[in-house]
Amino acid sequence: MSLSNIFIVILICCSSLIHNVVCTDYGTALTKSLLFFEAQRSGRLPSNQRADWRGDSALKDGQDVGVDLVGGYYDAGDNLKLGFPMAFTITMLSWSTIEFKNKLEEKNELENALSAIKWGTDYLMKAHQQPNTLYGEIGDPDSDHQCWERPEDMDTPRTSYKIDEQHPGSDLAAETAAALAAASIAFRSVDKNYASSMLLHAIQLFDFANNYQGIYHNSITPAAKTYSSSGYKQHMASSCLSRLKKYLDYLGGAGDTGGARTMFNWDDKYVGAQILVAK
Numbered sequence: 001m002s003l004s005n006i007f008i009v010i011l012i013c014c015s016s017l018i019h020n021v022v023c024t025d026y027g028t029a030l031t032k033s034l035l036f037f038e039a040q041r042s043g044r045l046p047s048n049q050r051a052d053w054r055g056d057s058a059l060k061d062g063q064d065v066g067v068d069l070v071g072g073y074y075d076a077g078d079n080l081k082l083g084f085p086m087a088f089t090i091t092m093l094s095w096s097t098i099e100f101k102n103k104l105e106e107k108n109e110l111e112n113a114l115s116a117i118k119w120g121t122d123y124l125m126k127a128h129q130q131p132n133t134l135y136g137e138i139g140d141p142d143s144d145h146q147c148w149e150r151p152e153d154m155d156t157p158r159t160s161y162k163i164d165e166q167h168p169g170s171d172l173a174a175e176t177a178a179a180l181a182a183a184s185i186a187f188r189s190v191d192k193n194y195a196s197s198m199l200l201h202a203i204q205l206f207d208f209a210n211n212y213q214g215i216y217h218n219s220i221t222p223a224a225k226t227y228s229s230s231g232y233k234q235h236m237a238s239s240c241l242s243r244l245k246k247y248l249d250y251l252g253g254a255g256d257t258g259g260a261r262t263m264f265n266w267d268d269k270y271v272g273a274q275i276l277v278a279k
Contacts, residue, residue, distance in 0.1 A: 027107050034109055037093075037116040042081060042151065043071035043123075057151035058158060061138050062126075065160045069135055072123030075226075078144050079151045083127065083136035084172050084216065084227045087179040088266040090120040094182035095272075114190060121183045121198055124176055131204040136172045136216060137161040141225045161220040169216025171229045173209035175269070177202045230267050 039051040042058045061081070062069030073089070075082045097104060097113045104110040127135040143156045163169035181202035187195040215231065217223040264271035 030104075030107055030109055031112075034112045034116055037073065037119070040073045041071075041119060042074050042079075055152045057154070058138070061158050062135070062160055064158065065135075065162075067129060067135065067160070068126055069123075069138055069160060071119070071126060072138075073120060074151060077148070078141075079139060079149075079154045079156070080141060080144055080226065081123075081138040082223070082227055083124070083134070084175060084223065084229065085266045086120060087124060087172070087175040088269070090117060090124065090179035091175065091182050091272075093117050093120070094179065094186045097186045098182070114186065117183050117186060118194075121180060124179060125198065125201050128176065128201050128205060132208045132212065133162055133164045134169070134173055134176060134205065134208070135160055135162045136169060137220050137223055141222050161222065163214075163216055163219045165212050167219035168212040168214030169219050170209040170213045171231065172216035172220075173205045177205035177209060178269075180205070227266060 035050060038049060039054060041049070041051075041054065042061070044056045044059060045054060058079070058081075059070055061071075069081075072081050073086055074080065075085060093113065094117055097110070097117065101110060104113050138158055138160055140157050140159050144154075147154070147156050163172055179202075180198040184195040184198040184202065187198070215229050217228045223229075261268065261270045261274075
């Protein structure tokens, strides 16, 4: 199961708890869903790591470009770090935490949910060290998928791929903006300085997405083999930013919200945008 799918389990668990569904397994499922993210961690693991069978891994990520890109999450059963689905995952984790904060607190899982978000946002901000540059993938799908092994043991190339002004990726930049904007709301009452830092990155990334338009897998070509994009999806980012009253002018960038849709996933976020605009 990939990162971009596991959030569905969290939403089901939280909504079931809110509607008083009589089933203790939902609380257990919520705990294990958040534990999944700890098992997917890349980088140097903290002392309070609950998935203690995992170890440090990929500690040289970014060395090929002289940037510290250690951390973040592996996508699924492979050892790739893919910014597009990872950003969507952080967006949804943050949204779940905002909407179901009280239920997470009741189950003593709020701290774990925030930790899961922060592990992702720390990495996303590392990947965005200049306003119009964002690293969106670590690892090569072909070589990685030919060698299935523990991340602690991997010896496949850890190539770093980015988007910039000459190689745009509006969809990737916008979804990363959405992730950081949503996370800033989730952290606003916990760590105002960290929330402000994320919001600054979010605004820069939204402007980058808007000013230099293009599909990210045309710039990061290996991504076409894993998570190709159907088009520019700034709508989710703009909608998340619109929930911060100080930045209501960003709502104007939401534009068309897609009409009737039949799905909501890492590639098609219109349903989420519609809900947030309605709020």
